Amino acid sequence: MIRVLVVEDEPLIAEAHRAYVGRVPGFTVHSVVHTGAAAMRTVAVANATDEPIDLILLDLGLPDGSGLDVAAALGRLRPTPDIIAITSARDLSMVRAAVAQGVALYLLKPFTFAAFRDKLERYLEFRRALPSGEKAVSQRDVDRAMAVLRSFDERASTPKGVAPQTLEQISSAVRESVTGLSASQAAAAAGVSRVTAWRYLERLAEDGLVDRRSEYGRAGRPQVRYVWR
Numbered sequence: 517m518i519r520v521l522v523v524e525d526e527p528l529i530a531e532a533h534r535a536y537v538g539r540v541p542g543f544t545v546h547s548v549v550h551t552g553a554a555a556m557r558t559v560a561v562a563n564a565t566d567e568p569i570d571l572i573l574l575d576l577g578l579p580d581g582s583g584l585d586v587a588a589a590l591g592r593l594r595p596t597p598d599i600i601a602i603t604s605a606r607d608l609s610m611v612r613a614a615v616a617q618g619v620a621l622y623l624l625k626p627f628t629f630a631a632f633r634d635k636l637e638r639y640l641e642f643r644r645a646l647p648s649g650e651k652a653v654s655q656r657d658v659d660r661a662m663a664v665l666r667s668f669d670e671r672a673s674t675p676k677g678v679a680p681q682t683l684e685q686i687s688s689a690v691r692e693s694v695t696g697l698s699a700s701q702a703a704a705a706a707g708v709s710r711v712t713a714w715r716y717l718e719r720l721a722e723d724g725l726v727d728r729r730s731e732y733g734r735a736g737r738p739q740v741r742y743v744w745r
Contacts, residue, residue, distance in 0.1 A: 518640065519546040519567060521597070523555045523586070524575045528745050532724050533573055533602075536629055540636045543571075552578045552586035559593055569597045571639065576603040576614070584610075587617040600635055626687040629723040682708060686716040687744075690726055696743030717742045 520537050522545060524530035530548050537545050546562065546569050549555050555572065562569045572590065576583030587599055601614045604625040614622055620642070621635050689705035690697050697705065703713035720726045726742045 517544045518542060518570045518643065519544060519562075521546050521555065521558055521562075521569045521572045522548040523550075523552070523572060523578070523583075524548070524602070525550045525577070525579050529575075532745065533632075535724060536632050537573075537636070539629070540633050542640050543636055550578075551580045552583065552589075553580055555586055556589060556593075559590060559597060563593060563595060568595050570643075572597050572599045574599050574601055574619075576601055576605060576610070584613050584617050587614070587619055591618045598639065600639065626684065626691075626720070626725060628683070628719060682706065682712070683716055683719075686713060687720060687725070690717070690720070690742055691744045693744075696726075696729060696741040698739055698741050702742065 520543055522530055522533045522537070524533055527550070530550065534545050534548055537543050546567075547558055549558055555574070559569050559572070574583050574587060578586065583601065583603070587601070590597060590599065596618075598620045599618065600621045600623055601619045602623045602625065603610070611622060621639060623632065623635050685706040685708075686702055689702050693701075697717075699710050699714035699717055702717060703710045706713060717726065721728050721742065724745070726744055729741045729743055731739045731741060
């Protein structure tokens, strides 16, 4: 089992990540922390045992500093855990900085469970492609493992029929609304049809990112509002 540390300052999102990890075979959550300092302490303590942390799901926007600085500090520990960066930042400079600090994979918020699972499964394939233990690796071993890790295909991580841009628009509209949105309101905000908005909202609900809340009027069917968790 690959031991995972979740580093996320928003408690509800952290618990969602914990639940996601639990749904992917081969992974187990070691613990959940909400700051960079707590992440460093947790890894240091685990390293002193026979069960060090293998993988960190690291939010780059932490309350006590940059996640990139945390990644750099983690890189100086031995053994060094691998890192999957989780962030809403899409600028190229941030991506380059993350890669420079040894981040193995990059996951953009918001994401579906399918995209999350794809990253973890890709990482698991990477681990399996390397020789076990402390055995010296050949160039062929390294090339094969890196090919698994870097060969990202957007179509594989995004479910069929789901456009990442539309998913982002719908997600942003719901996040920005305190009371949540109906499918019609989300459609107007994202500039798509009501049916399309409803389909994306239902996917977000299935992935545990939004809650469905029914509002009963005087007549007719109840209206469902989608509220970001």
